[in-house]
Amino acid sequence: MPALRRRLLFRLATSDTYERRVRALPPIATAARRRALRYVAGETLDDALAVARTLHARGLRAAIDFFGEQVRDAAGFAYETAGPGYLAYIPGGGLFVSAVADLIAGRKPDPKYGKIAKQRSLHNNYLTLPVLFAMISQHFPFTYGHENSWLVLLGFMALGALVRHVFNLRHQDRDIRRTVGLVVAGGVVLIVALAPQPQAAGLTAADFPAVQQVFQARCVTCHSSHPTNPGFTVAPKGVMFDTQAEIVANASRAYEQVVVTKAMPLGNVTGITDAERDLIGRWVRSGAPAP
Numbered sequence: 537m538p539a540l541r542r543r544l545l546f547r548l549a550t551s552d553t554y555e556r557r558v559r560a561l562p563p564i565a566t567a568a569r570r571r572a573l574r575y576v577a578g579e580t581l582d583d584a585l586a587v588a589r590t591l592h593a594r595g596l597r598a599a600i601d602f603f604g605e606q607v608r609d610a611a612g613f614a615y616e617t618a619g620p621g622y623l624a625y626i627p628g629g630g631l632f633v634s635a636v637a638d639l640i641a642g643r644k645p646d647p648k649y650g651k652i653a654k655q656r657s658l659h660n661n662y663l664t665l666p667v668l669f670a671m672i673s674q675h676f677p678f679t680y681g682h683e684n685s686w687l688v689l690l691g692f693m694a695l696g697a698l699v700r701h702v703f704n705l706r707h708q709d710r711d712i713r714r715t716v717g718l719v720v721a722g723g724v725v726l727i728v729a730l731a732p733q734p735q736a737a738g739l740t741a742a743d744f745p746a747v748q749q750v751f752q753a754r755c756v757t758c759h760s761s762h763p764t765n766p767g768f769t770v771a772p773k774g775v776m777f778d779t780q781a782e783i784v785a786n787a788s789r790a791y792e793q794v795v796v797t798k799a800m801p802l803g804n805v806t807g808i809t810d811a812e813r814d815l816i817g818r819w820v821r822s823g824a825p826a827p
């Protein structure tokens with residue numbers, strides 16, 4: 537249903553025919569315009585400039601971009617880009633006098649802007665993968681949960697930029713072997729550095745009953761083949777702690793959720809104590825021993 541609705545909305549939003557029909561009926565056109573103004577600055581360059589000026593007056597920066605989605609032919613292009621003020625608005629500072637404005641006016645653009653643009657483009661190119669990594673890293677607690685998480689971040693950023701460099705070289709048909717070698721070497725270094733160190737936390741199989749007690753009291757109301765927590769009919773994410781085998785098999789996942797991120801128990805509805813978190817932590821760091 538949502539997919540259908542989204543497809544329909546997209547169709548309507550991009551249909552010239554529909555737009556013409558709506559505009560032809562003044563009361564509907566006014567209502568539609570009022571709705572749309574919650575999301576867009578307006579329909580003309582003057583509308584956009586007025587919003588930019590208001591934002592500037594409030595001490596905010598604003599940039600006006602022109603993507604040209606509505607330009608479908610040469611006449612439309614000439615019309616859309618003819619305004620002498622286009623892209624050249626700077627009162628209050630903060631906006632670029634674009635090289636495009638110079639080109640349109642028949643002046644030679646200042647090469648400075650080209651250099652700035654190239655620099656941004658280069659930075660963006662190398663930052664794509666690191667940014668992607670930062671976005672998904674919240675699913676990998678071993679990265680941000682590390683005591684030197686900033687070093688881990690720098691490591692992954694460097695690796696991401698290096699992987700990007702491999703793509704860049706390949707697109708130029710250049711030799712990628714050395715860079716691939718560096719990526720692999722860097723990856724191995726990161727894996728070794730991040731691998732959980734089995735510290736001598738000193739717990740043995742004899743401590744398992746106490747650990748199982750914690751899972752029993754704090755987790756199985758939800759994580760069980762028969763959850764008793766109202767609202768849960770199946771174990772969330774299929775993770776269960778009913779049996780010894782299940783507890784041992786899910787030990788490291790439990791460690792991430794209970795010790796590193798403290799996301800579990802959910803909202804701590806079962807009231808786990810710090811001492812119990814610590815017990816699970818030491819048990820997993822001891823290699824999750826069980827009888």
Ligand code: HEC
Binds near residue numbers: 759802
């Ligand atoms: C109130 C119900 C509830 C309790 C109690 C609870 N959990 Fe969860 N748990 C959830 C829900 C809901 C999810 C799914 C979260 C999601 O989709 O991101 C989950 C997910 C998990 C996951 C999988 C996380 C992943 O994304 O891989 C683990 C592991 C886990 N819980 C461990 C525990 C442990 C250990 C305890 C007890 C200390 C516990 N949970 C207590 C509701 C609960």
